[in-house]
Amino acid sequence: MPGTSCIAIGNTIATAAIIVNSLPGIYLHLGFPVFNRVVWGMRGAQFPVWNRIFLAFVWYGFTCWVGGQCVYVVLISWDPNFEEHIPNTMSGDTGMTSAQFVAYVIFCTVSVPFIWIKPHRLQGFSMVTGAVTLVFFLALLIWALSTMGPAGFGDTISGRNELPSAGGPDSIAWLMLYGTVSTVGSISSGILNQADVTRFATRPAHALWGQAVPYPLYAILGSLVGILVTAATQQRFGGEAV
Template identity: 30%
Template sequence: MAGTEQTVHPDGRVELTDRAAIADSRYANAELAPTRMSERKWTTYNYTALWMGMAHNIPSYLLASGLVALGMNWLQAFLTITLGNLIVLVPLLLNSHAGTKYGIPFPVFARAFYGIRGANLPALLRAFIACGWFGIQTWIGGQAIYTIVGELAGSGWSNAATISGQPWTLWLSFLFFWALQMWLIWRGIEGLRRFENWAAPLVTVAFLALMIAILVKAGGLGPILDQPSKLGWDADFWKIFAPALMGMIAFWATLSLNMPDFTRFGKGQRQQILGQIIGLPTTMSFIALVSIITTSGTVLVYGSAIWDPVELTTKFESPVVVTIGLVMAILATMSCNVAANVVSPSYDFANALPRFLNFRTAGLLTGIIGIVIQPWRLIADPSIYIFVWLSFYGGLLASVAGVLIAGYWFVDKTNLQLAGLYLPGSRYWYNAGWNWRAVVATALGSVLAVGGAYSAPGAGPFPEDGLIPFLQPLYDYSWVVGLVAGFVVYLALTLPASRRSTATTQATAGI
């Protein structure tokens, strides 16, 4: 096919030699096209700062404080979160490789295995989950704004008339914060990079200040660390540990798929790998430790675990302290939300309608869906947050990760035809744009992972004995089940066909 050659640079990164080859394709636009080498300038610091911004946020804090609220002591909660992030780092780095090598975002990467049209299945699945996260983060940021204004304006603001169970001033704060984030995403990916670079360190300082304030009130670190676990280390702990670990892994399951959206801008594999190794496990362990110490301290100071940092900040008497703390909370939320929950679905929605949606308009669509999902319901309870929301979608996305890892590393051995990812009739067109093998592997992996979803009586939307009762035991390990099932099924369906194709090609060449 004329004009579809690709240039392999000495460091292994690949660039499309002639971009005109895909210019007229209905499956390409400016955002989805491979990144030019001149645009690939993110350094190790940029990726470290990106993860600091994404990890140092209120939902990350809620992740750790939620485990304390469920009965774990500081050591149990810390080990659970740290182990979860070390595990999820593996598929995250494996899928990041393609973004750096080929300069492509996640939905284009998925085309190699799901088909040019079929890639919309994993892309939209990931996009709608990101919309849910965007809504959750925006609601939290709106709460912080509502609280700040209440401290300054008085009870007239805080005790305003209610609409649908919430003060109308809270709804106004929510919508204002939503608009602020839409403005940031309208500035584009480069504006996001600059924002992350200066916001991330400020957020870290804010969380440390909150922890120190609680330590002073609690009388130091000793009383906090001496608190026993309500679960012990026997069956009660292990019953919660497995699903909690899956929730910790699932927290970044979305990024383990779509990290190519960011690594496509990397200067090289070393920069993105080192930046992510420094960024994810260390920053998540740090925020977990800060959150655990702070939440455990609230048990001593206030008599019960306050797992929401916005609520905790309001306990301080000084309006200046409250305002500074909540401004930092707003920065933390914006830093994570725009990077983790708007960039990806913007690419994903644009992939579905590349001729009608670009990065900015798709970002606006993400924001609208994030409101429709009603995020305030998802974070009303730590059990719903960890065991329903995180565990369920984690199992779904894990099956997609299994397909991508199997296809890229074991079937194609990291070798892709760059132009073919955008052109009908290429090797990635499969059958009418769909690869049924990837769809079957994803569907089967998802059913095995979440088909047994269950909830304790009165603690969630699922039946007590599971949606599919005989699969109930697998739900406690939803992410692992989904990853392994998607990986194994895709290889089982693809490798025999791949070997037959290779044998046919060799036989033809020998005629």
């Protein structure tokens, strides 16, 4: 399907960009702030560094909101009346309730200690969380497919929309281009400062092969699992993709 092609092509391009941006860290052990001076100069390099800092603020806020939603789901599963225990005092146009805000604050509080862990000490933590995530992905996929029922996949996979092959923004060619660029864009912020991570590599081969093989494999696999789980559970939620 065109969607999987966009995922494969986009992640292949992203892998190449990751490797290229890793080279200063791999061979020279230079991080993002230092290597920026080659392009921006000694004083001009302040701009991309501060740009990156403010982006980190935004990204942390977004991540905490997603994490807060996960905490909210956990709390609702423990107590279905959780919303009633915390009266909502927020306006409807804020996009959240007081109970969701409490869950957001809880996640922020829990995540603060992990910010103090230095990057070079995260290897063991990342290995554990990566293994747990892989097991969770496979378990969720098996559950979704085994309990799919006679209705089968939703129109996420089975839908057939006739689109022109070229000619306009709704054509297959333009939609595939949009999907490919979106795939690369989802990891573009991490690509830019990849040297901050690879500068800790003890050998160049560790960083090169450690990114060239696992990243596209897991990125494509994770996306395919998401598509299959969404399609397999779509009929359970009124036909809406969730």
